[in-house]
Amino acid sequence: ADAPLADPLETLNPEQRAAACHQGGPLLVVAGAGSGKTMTLAARVAHLVLQGADPQRILLLTFSRRAALEMQRRTGHLLHRALGLKGTQAAPALPWAGTFHSVGARLLRESAEALGLSPQFSILDRGDAEDLMAWVRQEQGLSATERRFPMKGTCLSIYSRCVNSQAPLAAVLAQAFPWCAEWEDELKRLFKAYAAAKQDQQALDYDDLLLSWLLMLQEPTLAAAQSARFDHVLVDEYQDTNRLQAGILHALKPTGEGVTVVGDDAQSIYGFRAAEVRNMLDFPAHFTPPARVLTLERNYRSTQPILDASNAVMALAPERFAKTLWTDKASSAQPRLVTVEDDAAQARWVAQQILARREEGMTLKRQAVLFRTSHHSATLELELTRRRIPFVKFGGLKFLEASHVKDVLALLRWADNPRCRLAGLRTALLVPGIGPAHARRLLDAMDAASDPAAALRAYVPPAAAATDWQALATLWLALRQDAGTGWPGELQRIVDWYAPHLERLNDHPVPRLADLAQLVAIAGSHRSRERFLTELALDPPEAGSDTASDPLLDEDYLILSTIHSAKGQEWQAVYLLNVVDGCIPGDLGVGTPEEIEEERRLLYVAMTRARQHLDLMVPQRFYVTQQGRHGDRHLYGPRSRFIPDAMAAEHFERISPRADGALPTAPPAGLLDLRARLRGQWD
Ligand code: ATP
Numbered sequence: 001a002d003a004p005l006a007d008p009l010e011t012l013n014p015e016q017r018a019a020a021c022h023q024g025g026p027l028l029v030v031a032g033a034g035s036g037k038t039m040t041l042a043a044r045v046a047h048l049v050l051q052g053a054d055p056q057r058i059l060l061l062t063f064s065r066r067a068a069l070e071m072q073r074r075t076g077h078l079l080h081r082a083l084g085l086k087g088t089q090a091a092p093a094l095p096w097a098g099t100f101h102s103v104g105a106r107l108l109r110e111s112a113e114a115l116g117l118s119p120q121f122s123i124l125d126r127g128d129a130e131d132l133m134a135w136v137r138q139e140q141g142l143s144a145t146e147r148r149f150p151m152k153g154t155c156l157s158i159y160s161r162c163v164n165s166q167a168p169l170a171a172v173l174a175q176a177f178p179w180c181a182e183w184e185d186e187l188k189r190l191f192k193a194y195a196a197a198k199q200d201q202q203a204l205d206y207d208d209l210l211l212s213w214l215l216m217l218q219e220p221t222l223a224a225a226q227s228a229r230f231d232h233v234l235v236d237e238y239q240d241t242n243r244l245q246a247g248i249l250h251a252l253k254p255t256g257e258g259v260t261v262v263g264d265d266a267q268s269i270y271g272f273r274a275a276e277v278r279n280m281l282d283f284p285a286h287f288t289p290p291a292r293v294l295t296l297e298r299n300y301r302s303t304q305p306i307l308d309a310s311n312a313v314m315a316l317a318p319e320r321f322a323k324t325l326w327t328d329k330a331s332s333a334q335p336r337l338v339t340v341e342d343d344a345a346q347a348r349w350v351a352q353q354i355l356a357r358r359e360e361g362m363t364l365k366r367q368a369v370l371f372r373t374s375h376h377s378a379t380l381e382l383e384l385t386r387r388r389i390p391f392v393k394f395g396g397l398k399f400l401e402a403s404h405v406k407d408v409l410a411l412l413r414w415a416d417n418p419r420c421r422l423a424g425l426r427t428a429l430l431v432p433g434i435g436p437a438h439a440r441r442l443l444d445a446m447d448a449a450s451d452p453a454a455a456l457r458a459y460v461p462p463a464a465a466a467t468d469w470q471a472l473a474t475l476w477l478a479l480r481q482d483a484g485t486g487w488p489g490e491l492q493r494i495v496d497w498y499a500p501h502l503e504r505l506n507d508h509p510v511p512r513l514a515d516l517a518q519l520v521a522i523a524g525s526h527r528s529r530e531r532f533l534t535e536l537a538l539d540p541p542e543a544g545s546d547t548a549s550d551p552l553l554d555e556d557y558l559i560l561s562t563i564h565s566a567k568g569q570e571w572q573a574v575y576l577l578n579v580v581d582g583c584i585p586g587d588l589g590v591g592t593p594e595e596i597e598e599e600r601r602l603l604y605v606a607m608t609r610a611r612q613h614l615d616l617m618v619p620q621r622f623y624v625t626q627q628g629r630h631g632d633r634h635l636y637g638p639r640s641r642f643i644p645d646a647m648a649a650e651h652f653e654r655i656s657p658r659a660d661g662a663l664p665t666a667p668p669a670g671l672l673d674l675r676a677r678l679r680g681q682w683d
Pocket residue numbers: 011012013016031032033034035036037038039040264267299300301567568569570608
């Protein structure tokens with residue numbers, strides 16, 4: 001009754017097969033959306049393992065943790081069938097599949113001693129890094145005296161851009177943040193202090209992980225050891241790597257032997273985070289002899305009309321993307337351009353369509369709603385909740401950004417790394433009666449002491465705080481000594497300690513306690529405290545508490561996602577909200593030409609997620625902001641400039657769901673101008 005052994009390459013077309021079987025030197029597969037790049041990469045890994053490659057020695061780099069898991073699942077499945085394993089027998093796992101950041105963090109921890117790093121270094125996520133930047137900014141007296149000084153988030157973006165593009169501050173300011181150029185000297189001082197603060201606290205932010213990995217590879221002995229450790233290095237979505245990531249790849253495999261990268265230049269959408277599509281275009285010539293380049297031209301994802309419309313959008317780009325895609329999935333159904341009155345009508349209509357399709361047998365999981373920025377789905381979320389349609393949101397407020405989750409993790413991190421001031425401060429301030437001045441005194445004492453635990457024991461809190469402080473101190477010391485509770489028992493202890501504080505601080509503690517229970521459950525799936533903290537800081541799980549119903553209980557749920565987070569994925573039906581100028585592209589016309597082009601590619605990425613049905617929504621009354629000399633002006637955004645009339649007529653079915661077919665009327669423009677002017681007086 002054994003199923004026949006299945007060759008992982010059996011479903012591949014000849015071009016895909018050539019890529020999957022390629023041997024030796026570097027390989028670039030550059031191909032359009034839905035042409036099977038990711039699938040080919042998975043088949044290649046399975047093929048390599050069957051040919052005798054050691055899975056331990058395969059490094060597979062993906063763009064997100066979700067993508068890494070999906071890749072592991074796919075190769076596992078292929079290997080399972082190829083090896084004729086029985087149901088419960090596990091296929092060889094891929095221990096080194098992950099994002100650049102998570103793999104970097106693991107390698108850095110391994111070599112921490114040699115690098116002069118504490119192996120217990122903490123990882124600051126974006127929120128932590130902003131908090132630290134704000135703190136340093138205050139210490140440097142930049143926030144108090146200079147009222148127009150850039151906000152913490154902007155400071156961090158500038159800093160990050162400098163690190164990721166390895167460009168001098170002045171150049172980054174001139175190119176991407178011209179309105180901050182006057183602060184060059186202050187920013188330099190700030191960044192220096194920020195870097196010093198991270199060092200004091202033995203903390204690395206996301207950018208440090210990549211930079212440190214690259215620096216580690218510039219040390220000959222460590223570099224040699226690492227290069228020798230991996231026989232194959234494969235990278236998906238290579239068009240969205242930045243300079244540091246390309247540097248890491250080149251340092252890891254200088255000759256390109258065993259390196260495979262795949263990508264699509266028409267889908268590069270992370271320029272705003274210093275990704276450089278040049279990495280991919282320059283890849284072949286970087287090596288001698290140059291890398292082999294293969295292309296894939298058949299699209300297996302979408303119907304011809306969806307493909308035609310997506311290609312039409314890219315055909316108007318000033319830059320040429322010379323790729324022809326074809327499919328044999330004919331369909332008479334064109335993508336639809338749906339004009340609705342406003343946000344509420346948009347939400348109603350999308351919800352109705354989703355339910356109608358579910359009636360026809362298309363499960364919620366095979367449908368998705370995409371949008372430009374996270375808050376654009378707010379009205380829809382209410383509508384879905386009202387109609388009891390379960391959904392999960394990607395790319396929104398992450399679970400880990402919720403303050404109660406941060407509180408619990410702060411204590412865990414503080415015990416893990418007593419020098420982490422942010423974690424210490426956050427925890428100490430939870431104790432009623434301990435204020436910032438007292439907390440600072442404690443942290444200073446711990447910093448100065450050779451044994452932080454002794455300093456903590458010696459600390460005398462204000463009298464009112466004595467009992468609560470004692471409970472915290474006892475727990476901290478127990479966590480420090482790993483007092484036999486094991487993992488994730490120690491996290492449960494923190495949650496138990498925290499629960500009364502949560503109830504004191506919050507009117508609605510119950511859903512928050514449920515989040516914390518979920519956190520403990522997630523923790524249970526990680527081997528150790530250290531692995532858990534690393535993974536979480538790098539790629540947090542999706543929010544659980546702000547969804548309409550618990551996806552763990554509901555089998556079927558809808559995906560809501562930002563376009564950025566939808567990369568690489570596909571659904572039977574895709575609804576794209578707010579296809580309006582001022583949204584796609586964002587900021588009415590004020591972007592640089594490169595920024596506008598990145599938005600065009602974003603629309604292309606969104607459209608090419610659809611397999612059978614694609615609806616682009618155009619609300620008539622969608623407020624957008626136009627920045628101008630006299631302050632901001634609010635007006636209704638017209639349909640996205642990326643879909644001009646001729647294209648709309650040729651490639652889309654245009655519908656306007658109001659029964660009478662009449663277009664809703666916009667309020668007179670004069671009223672809006674008047675409002676802007678009244679406000680402008682105060683700008
Ligand atoms: P993107 O650029 O969006 O990341 P991609 O090039 O990585 O797309 P995949 O996600 O690998 O494309 O594949 C798209 C779809 O086509 C998947 O459903 C995949 O299973 C299917 N597919 C790819 N190649 C084949 C093939 N040879 N036969 C049948 N289906 C295929």
